[in-house]
Amino acid sequence: MATVRILDDGSVSFEGIAPQLMHILSRMHEAAESGNPDVEDRLFPPPVEDSSFDHIAEDWKAFVEPDLQTEFLSAREAVAADLRGAEKTGEGDFVFRIPPKHLDHWLSALTQSRLALHALHHFTEDDMNRPPGDLNDPREFALMQSGIYGSMLEWLISIVD
Numbered sequence: 001m002a003t004v005r006i007l008d009d010g011s012v013s014f015e016g017i018a019p020q021l022m023h024i025l026s027r028m029h030e031a032a033e034s035g036n037p038d039v040e041d042r043l044f045p046p047p048v049e050d051s052s053f054d055h056i057a058e059d060w061k062a063f064v065e066p067d068l069q070t071e072f073l074s075a076r077e078a079v080a081a082d083l084r085g086a087e088k089t090g091e092g093d094f095v096f097r098i099p100p101k102h103l104d105h106w107l108s109a110l111t112q113s114r115l116a117l118h119a120l121h122h123f124t125e126d127d128m129n130r131p132p133g134d135l136n137d138p139r140e141f142a143l144m145q146s147g148i149y150g151s152m153l154e155w156l157i158s159i160v161d
Contacts (some may be wrong), residue, residue, distance in 0.1 A: 002093075006159060010100035017094040018057070018088070024145055026083050028109055029076045031116035042119035043112060046070060075108035082106075103160055110153040117146045 003015045017025075033040065044065050046057040079102070086096035098106055117123070121142045132144040 004155070007097070012098040012103070012159065013095065014097070015093075016089075016091075017096070019092065019094065021148070022083070022086060022094045024148055026044065027064075027145065028083075028113045028149065029080060031120055031145075032072065032076060032112040034116065036116075036120055038122075039116045042115050043072065051055070053070045063121070072108065072112055075105040075113065076104035077157040078102045079109040098156075103156060106156055107153060107160070110149045110156070114146050114149050114153070117142045117149075 001016050002018070002021070003013075005013045005015070007013055032043065044061075047060045047064075048056050082096055082098055082102055086094045088094055121127075121139045123143065123146065127143060128146075132140040132147070135141050135144060
């Protein structure tokens, strides 16, 4: 059974994590790094829609977006490092820790992944309000991923506040 504890040093310890859940967590970065135009548009929307302000959008793309891309990548890399540090227990489950300095990275990476999954699979509000169906269907699997990432995001936000 999975347990989450906040340790004395402020780290968050996830214990008893099933291999299937570790697999889902380890795939967090895939959607956000897909290079799909829908994902890029969702993660990096223009600051203005009005074409009379195209110069602002061009400046944004040239001067702000590269820093955002770097920050987003840094967050995904920190999460990947935390997951690579997971240890397999004698029962076949996993244990991993999120150090306090990585909590913001986790919030960012989980959000990026959810936004990317939603853009890739064109999830609607109705989709988000129903349980996933056949997990052999990539769209339904992505819906489950999004739900898991959302639950984890919500929980991490509650401990950061």
